[in-house]
Amino acid sequence: MAKSPKISASQEPGGLIVHISGLLPSLSPAEQRVARLVVSDPAAAARRTITDLATAAETSEATVIRFCRSVGMDGYPQLRIRLAAEAARRIEPPDARVVGGDIPPGADLAQIIATIAFNDARAVEETAEQLDPAVCEQVVEAISGAGRIDIYGAGASGFVASDFQQKLHRIGRIAFYFPDVHTALTSAALLGRGDVAIGISHTGTTSDVIEVLEQARTRGAVTVALTNFPRSPITDVADFVLTTAARETTYRSGATASRLAQLTVVDCLFVGVAARNRARARKALEATAEAVQSHRVGANRRRA
Amino acid sequence: MAKSPKISASQEPGGLIVHISGLLPSLSPAEQRVARLVVSDPAAAARRTITDLATAAETSEATVIRFCRSVGMDGYPQLRIRLAAEAARRIEPPDARVVGGDIPPGADLAQIIATIAFNDARAVEETAEQLDPAVCEQVVEAISGAGRIDIYGAGASGFVASDFQQKLHRIGRIAFYFPDVHTALTSAALLGRGDVAIGISHTGTTSDVIEVLEQARTRGAVTVALTNFPRSPITDVADFVLTTAARETTYRSGATASRLAQLTVVDCLFVGVAARNRARARKALEATAEAVQSHRVGANRRRA
DNA sequence: CGCCTGGTGAAAGTAAGTTTCACCCGTGGC
């Protein structure tokens, strides 16, 4: 027997609180006391037990339940979780970060962390957005069919080059990385048709890398450039150009955003190559994972 | 009372879910089943009763309670409302990317790129959210005042260690990185009070790194661990623990997300240290930037 | 005055959450 008018609040999309305050006047005195508590601090109410809330509203648990039904809930637990959800939603996202912004001199560490993370995440996202899948596809194709892959990079980009080399190696592709220009040049001279040379340079102006890539191209290898600047010198010696999208304000954040963007691109290429031959790649990965197993200590459990 | 090591989750600022996935490997099998259910659909879990959830996880209510305690909650009701809040906060991204999900076999490169970028960006953001500024501050403090800083890391984490070393070096701090265990051990043995040793290990189980960190600690150095798993063995030998929040499904994405997360943390520490002495750091950075200038080719202009 | 009616809380009842405890199973010492 529907004694209650059934206010249809069974699923209020965005405003349980609003809904409650709307029907506040139609509630009985005791229920109103409950309603006011709930509306004034939903988060706190969500944390309370029914007895607690009843006491705070100077009424009985029974009334609280009646209140729940009056506003369209099944019972107290449901009200509780809806309240928690509602309260959480209201907390404004702390969106005031400036993209690519510098870090203010007086900033505390929490601010620094937020700013860095925001910019880093941004760089990754934006890089992915502007990456041309068609070009990636061709690069993946070239790598997959390559007899040998040489990867060049200096300084910070050297880490990325090295990382890429290691990744490709792990799935059984023959890849090299040279930290030193002379060795790199020597290697490039030995490349030929069907081989691939990849040059990584954030600015696109690192002469060492350009030089080596040029050499590789002369020998008939497919050349790939990974840089942040689509019109930089390195693109002149590359058959394919992949770009990152880090808006780095010079050095302040340790140039990490550009590194992350580069790594993301490398990862995409890697997964693309691995996906070309799932079975083989997986097998290779498992084998390598197993190899380091003996260097891991017992389970990842509670301390003794 | 305090049987549990108290993982401080009592108030995770932005990421209960993240927190849980971090602890996942340190949980017992039955608890892991519960954790997986919760992580995969927090909103649904919040709606369930404890008995319901226990049944779904094919375990007993007792285990669910144990799980609640393991992740730092008081009991099931608290978990429930926190879950509801968490679920509400994340305005679901329009795309149906599976977080931490595998890449479907038939995926084209565009999909692969989107998925990878999404997960990578996510790892960075979530890592920042759960980073404890207070701990960072202490680590920054230690690094700033250190006579010498040793950084250890094996395999993939080695790149990060190396990157960190380079960064600190660039702002004039005396930092070392050792790719080889023996050298690292030797170095650790020479550390003393006032020095800092930093160990990086994604899984937190790399015995080489743990061993070296332990040695450093014995010698009186301040030890810092950077890992994805707050209860892994490496945390036993660290004075300060910093965690990343990459929910990597093993190898598929080349473990890049965890790398990015680590780099982000490193970057935060770096900027923190640099901020302590702006003038000096800036000067050092400018000097080093100038040093590589001669290896850059002409302006970043259009091709000739 | 007596009957109805809506609002209320006490108390009874049910379901949810929590604790206890015995069992199992793998580990490591003897």
Added chain:
DNA sequence: GCCACGGGTGAAACTTACTTTCACCAGGCG
């Protein structure tokens, strides 16, 4: 190979939270 040990587990006992029932008390009305 045996046995003690300790962690992981679920059944059952237990406690607390939630829900229902019901009797009571106003106030309104015939």
